[in-house]
Amino acid sequence: MSALGGLVVADFGRVLAAPYATMLLADLGAEVVKVEHPRGDETRAWGPPHAGGVATYFLSVNRNKTSTVLDLSTVEGKSAARELVLGADVVVENFRPGTMARFGLSYEDLRTVHPGLVYCSVTGFGAGRGRDLPGYDLLAQAVGGLMSVTGARPGEPVKTGVALVDVLTGVHAAVGVLAALRHRDATGEGQLVEVDLLSVLLSSMVNQSAGYTAAGVVPGIMGNRHPSIAPYELVETADRPMVLAVGNDRQFARLCAALDVPALAADPRFAANTDRVAHVDELMALLGPRLRTGTARHWFDTLTPLGVPCGPVNDLAGAFDLAAGLGLEPVVSVDGLDLVANPIRLSRTPATYRSPPPPLG
Structure with a gap:
C-alpha cells in the first residue's frame, strides 16, 4: 500500500519546480499524468549530460509518471485536457499567470464543475503585479536576496550550484497540496494552492530574513562564514x-x-x-x-x-559514497536506470519506484 495510492494528479508542470513537486507525490504512490506539448518538456533537451540518450535534467524529476502529448492551442487538446482534469484529484501547473485561463483550465473555470479539485499554481512572482516577470531560478536568486549573501567576498555575488529556489518551491508546493487534500478529505471541498519562487525564497532564508524583518539588519556576503556562529x-x-x-x-x-x-x-x-x-x-x-x-x-x-x-x-562522488557508507541508500535502480532516492522515509508506506521517466507521449 502506498501513502497516496488512488490519487490522480494532472501534471501541467514544466522544467523543475512543479515537476519536482509532482515526482514527490508520484514516489508516494500518486498516479501522475504528465501533460506535454508536442515538443516535450524543455528539459528533455537540456543536456549534456545524457543517460541512454536522455538528458539527465529531465530524468531527475520525472520518474513514476506517464506522459501524454496535448496541444492546448487546439480544440481537441483543450477537450482532452479538460477530460483529464475532471477525472483528477489534483492539478499542478506552472505556466505564466493567465495561460491556463486561455485554455479554459484555470481554477475559476473548474471549481464549479469539480468542487473537490485541489489546484496548485506555481509562479515566479505571484499572480498579481508580478505576473509578467519570468519565473527563472537565477532571476529569483538575484532579486530575492540569495545572491547578496552568497559569494567568496563582498562585491562578488554568486548563485548556488543548483537551482535551489525551484527545488524549495517544489517542496512547498507538495506540502500545500497535501494540506489541501487533508482539508478536502474532511470537508469535500477543494481549493487553490499558490506558491511563488520569491515568497518561498524569502521564507527559506530563515535567520537572514528574520534578521532583517525583526531587527532591521541587512546581511551581506560573508564567504563561508556564519553571521551568528564561530568558528x-x-x-x-x-x-x-x-x-x-x-x-x-x-x-x-x-x-x-x-x-x-x-x-x-x-x-x-x-x-x-x-x-x-x-x-x-x-x-x-x-x-x-x-x-x-x-x-x-x-x-x-x-x-x-x-x-x-x-x-x-566532498564532490558528488564523495557525497554519494558517504551516504552509502552510512547506510542511507541514496541511489535506486529503476528499470536499470540509477536515480536519486526519495529522501522521505515512511515506516508503513515507503516511497516506491514503479517506472523510469517516460518517453514523450
Whole structure:
C-alpha cells in the first residue's frame, strides 16, 4: 500500500519546480499524468549530460509518471485536457499567470464543475503585479536576496550550484497540496494552492530574513562564514579544505583541547559564541596554523568522536559514497536506470519506484 495510492494528479508542470513537486507525490504512490506539448518538456533537451540518450535534467524529476502529448492551442487538446482534469484529484501547473485561463483550465473555470479539485499554481512572482516577470531560478536568486549573501567576498555575488529556489518551491508546493487534500478529505471541498519562487525564497532564508524583518539588519556576503556562529566556516588542512561547524561553547572547548590550545576556550575574546563572532579574524588566525598540521581525514576522525562537527568538502562522488557508507541508500535502480532516492522515509508506506521517466507521449 502506498501513502497516496488512488490519487490522480494532472501534471501541467514544466522544467523543475512543479515537476519536482509532482515526482514527490508520484514516489508516494500518486498516479501522475504528465501533460506535454508536442515538443516535450524543455528539459528533455537540456543536456549534456545524457543517460541512454536522455538528458539527465529531465530524468531527475520525472520518474513514476506517464506522459501524454496535448496541444492546448487546439480544440481537441483543450477537450482532452479538460477530460483529464475532471477525472483528477489534483492539478499542478506552472505556466505564466493567465495561460491556463486561455485554455479554459484555470481554477475559476473548474471549481464549479469539480468542487473537490485541489489546484496548485506555481509562479515566479505571484499572480498579481508580478505576473509578467519570468519565473527563472537565477532571476529569483538575484532579486530575492540569495545572491547578496552568497559569494567568496563582498562585491562578488554568486548563485548556488543548483537551482535551489525551484527545488524549495517544489517542496512547498507538495506540502500545500497535501494540506489541501487533508482539508478536502474532511470537508469535500477543494481549493487553490499558490506558491511563488520569491515568497518561498524569502521564507527559506530563515535567520537572514528574520534578521532583517525583526531587527532591521541587512546581511551581506560573508564567504563561508556564519553571521551568528564561530568558528563555522571553511578551513584549510594539510591536504584539502574542510568545514568546521562549532555550534556551542562546549564544542569549542573540545576543539581547543584537540588542537592543543586549551587556553583559548577561556580567553575572554573567545569564551562565548558572541565573543568569538566579534573576534573571528583573531580566532581563525590562531586556529588556522594548527588545522594545517593535519589532513582533513585526520581531523574528521579526531574531532567527530569528540562531538565537534566537521567534514571534508566532498564532490558528488564523495557525497554519494558517504551516504552509502552510512547506510542511507541514496541511489535506486529503476528499470536499470540509477536515480536519486526519495529522501522521505515512511515506516508503513515507503516511497516506491514503479517506472523510469517516460518517453514523450
